[in-house]
Amino acid sequence: MISIKNLHASVDGKEILKGINLEVKAGEVHAIMGPNGSGKSTLSSVLAGRTDYEVTAGEVIFNGKDLLDMEAEDRAREGLFLAFQYPIEIPGVSNVNFLKTALNEIREYKGEEPIAAKDFLALLKEKQKLVELDGKLANRSVNEGFSGGEKKRNEIFQMAMLNPKLAILDETDSGLDIDALKIVANGVNTLKTKENAFIVITHYQRLLDYIVPDFVHILYNGKIVKSGTKELALELEAKGYDEIKKQFETIES
Amino acid sequence: MVEAKTNTAQILIDKISAKAAKVNYIKDETLTNALMYLETKGIPTNKHEDYKYCNLDAVIKKEFKNIEQKFSSISNINEYKLADAITLVVANGEFSEELSDKIILKGISLSKLSSLKSNSSVGTLADVNSDAFIALNTAFSSDGFYLKIEKGNALQIPIHILYISTADSEAFVNTRNVIELEENAEATIIEEQLVIGSSKIFTNYLSEKIVAQNAKLNCSTFQNEGDKGYSINTNQVNVQRYGHYNHTTVTLSGQVVRNNHNVVLLGENCEAHLNGLFSAKGTQLIDNHTLVDHQVPNCESNELYKGIANDKSTGVFNGKIFVRKDAQKTNAYQSSKNILLSDDATIDTKPQLEIYANDVKCSHGTSTGKIDEEALFYLNARGIGKESAKKMLLSSFAQEVINKIEVESLRDKVTQLFENNI
Incomplete structure (x- = not known):
């Protein structure tokens, strides 16, 4: 699905990612955990195509194509989805119009016909139910006046609508209460198939009780310093990040 | 400030006066004052504070050297008609009975200006001593119209007034109208300004709008004059007690477009809402000036102006709110938001509040960004x-x-x- 090799990235001349290696296959769920400032959000931004970051070395192959060579919109059209940590409010653009445009541009890219209005509405209803998103929210402007939890649910709703091959969830659990967390996790679990994959970026182990990862990676100081199975997350939760920091700071220095 | 006077006004008058009809619906004294004003003040340059970003003297001098007043006739306006409105047509500045729909509704009276007497109320709102273009229009006005909605009549169908100009060579149009709503009358008016053909046309539009007690006037102005269109558009509006005046101006093109929207709130508990949107491209200049004059207590005014400037274009919003000493309990709001789409585009915004009353709520906000x-x-x-x-x-x-x-x-x-x- 995606193969990240020796990825280095900087922002304003400061190196944040210092050689990331990660291989995600179809049907897998990977969790990336790490303390604040370790580069988690930078990694998701670089993969999604945010231009504030400069990739200084490395390569990312997504379904056989050079991901880093593509514009953000083409990455999305190829099947990459980023659930934003801080979803943007866009006053005046209705959620429905936004999703219809997105869906149709993706279809056009694939050489498909625009979706019929009837089918679009049916899809909208089905996916809304999945994340228990109020129909009224779907008709409002994108994220405008949404609560933190509603914004995150709207991200998962969008994901459900666009049906990506690889979804990166960037701290989707932050700011969610336990009920909202369950809804989000249930959405992801329902959408999971053998053909798609998820990268779940999180600070806390809590989300991983509901979205069970196949692999857990610990990102620290711009590198994946440890990989393991879901037990690694539990270990991290028990010991905290301090031990990781201590262990790897000594190696670095 | 000493305003450097140029000879542009004189040159312009020489070119347009020969073919201008005699204006018999305005008092001779007013016509004399108008000419005197032009003689002494001339056409404003950018030295004039109100025309700082819009040097119309230079525009006329540079772009309108060869005014010939050879207008072409307009025979068909069907493509511009709106489905749900009565169409009135002003062709090359003159009201056209042939191209306009016949109005058979009761409670409306529509006259050509030339059919009015010198004691008409034309010219009672727009002061010839306040602005050169008001003076110019007054002295050389072409045969526009006077539209009156009579007492207590609420018009159910919008009136769409199409100002359409076309000429064989450079031309200057002084078009004029009065729209009067008598007490308890209601109307929705659309004014659309178009320039067709390949010659540059400068339009000096002047409208006096009267909103009597408890009357409600909803207006929209749609400006899409293209690269051949140059215009200054003055709306001089009086609103009486419990009157409502709503106006939305959308400017999508025009090489130079200057809008002067002056609203005087004369009766208690009246309201004025002014909205504007422009989208400027190329080297276009779109300049919106508004003046809301709160003269009496308990009135409300609201302004929302938005602009987009691309390429090397310039957008201006200058909004002045006057709150006179007696105008207590005034609510006046103003907002100007702009987006710059290019590094070479410019937006100038200037909110001006002059408040002489002490118990008022006034606020303004402006933002310009990418x-x-x-x-x-x-x-x-x-x-x-x-x-x-x-x-x-x-x-x-x-x-x-x-x-x-x-x-x-x-x-x-x-x-x-x-x-x-x-």
């Missing part, structure tokens, strides 16, 4: 391409103003043209 990069990225990250993402954001920015247009067919037309334009 398109929201975060929002753009969000749309891109969902597979929406750069161009359509930009369009979506600009449309949503504009929609707040477009939605103020009362008439659906115009709203749809403006939305469509706006989206094609950006």
Whole structure:
């Protein structure tokens, strides 16, 4: 699905990612955990195509194509989805119009016909139910006046609508209460198939009780310093990040 | 300030006076004052504070050297008609009975200015000693119209006034009208300004609008004059007790467009809402000046102006609110929001509040920035391409103003043209 090799990235001349290696296959769920400032959000931004970051070395192959060579919109059209940590409010653009445009541009890219209005509405209803998103929210402007939890649910709703091959969830659990967390996790679990994959970026182990990862990676100081199975997350939760920091700071220095 | 007077006014008068008809519906004294004003003050240059960003003297001198007043006739306006409105046509500045729909509704009277007497109320609102273009229009006005909605009549169908000009060579049009709503009358008016053909036309539009007690006037002005269109548009409006005046101006093109919107709130508990949207491209200059004069207590005014400037264009918003000493309990709000789409585009905004009463609520806000990069990225990250993402954001920015247009067919037309334009 995606193969990240020796990825280095900087922002304003400061190196944040210092050689990331990660291989995600179809049907897998990977969790990336790490303390604040370790580069988690930078990694998701670089993969999604945010231009504030400069990739200084490395390569990312997504379904056989050079991901880093593509514009953000083409990455999305190829099947990459980023659930934003801080979803943007866009006053005046209705959620429905936004999703219809997105869906149709993706279809056009694939050489498909625009979706019929009837089918679009049916899809909208089905996916809304999945994340228990109020129909009224779907008709409002994108994220405008949404609560933190509603914004995150709207991200998962969008994901459900666009049906990506690889979804990166960037701290989707932050700011969610336990009920909202369950809804989000249930959405992801329902959408999971053998053909798609998820990268779940999180600070806390809590989300991983509901979205069970196949692999857990610990990102620290711009590198994946440890990989393991879901037990690694539990270990991290028990010991905290301090031990990781201590262990790897000594190696670095 | 000492205003350097140029000879532009004199040259212009020489060119347009020969073919201008005698203005018999305005008192001789007023006509004399108008000419005197032009003689002493001339056409404003950028030395004039009100025309700082809009040097119309230079524009006329440079772009209108060869005014010949050879207008072409207009025979068919069907393509410009709106489905749900009565169409009135002003062709090359003159009201055209042939091209206009016949009005058979009761409670409306419509006259050509030339059919009025010198004691008409034409010219009672627009002061010839306040502005050179008011003076110029008054002295050389072409045969516009006087539209009156009589007492207690609420017009159910909008009136769409189409100002359409075309000429064989450079031309100057002084078009004029009065729209009067008597007590308890209601009307929705659309004014659309177009220049067709290949010659440059300068339009000096002047409208006096009277909103009597408890009357309600909803107006939309749609300006889409293209690169051949140059215009200054003055609206001089009086609103009486419990009167409502709503006006939305959308400017999608025009090489130079200057709008002077002056509203005087004369009776208690009246309201004025002024909205504006412009989208400037190329080297266009679009300059909106508003003046809301609160003379009496308990009135409300609201202004929302939005602008987009691309390429090397310039946009201006200058909004002045006067709150006179007696105008206690005034509510006056003003907001100007602008987006710059290029590094070479310019936006100048200047809110001016002059408040002489002590118990009022007034506020103004202005912002100018680039398109929201975060929002753009969000749309891109969902597979929406750069161009359509930009369009979506600009449309949503504009929609707040477009939605103020009362008439659906115009709203749809403006939305469509706006989206094609950006």
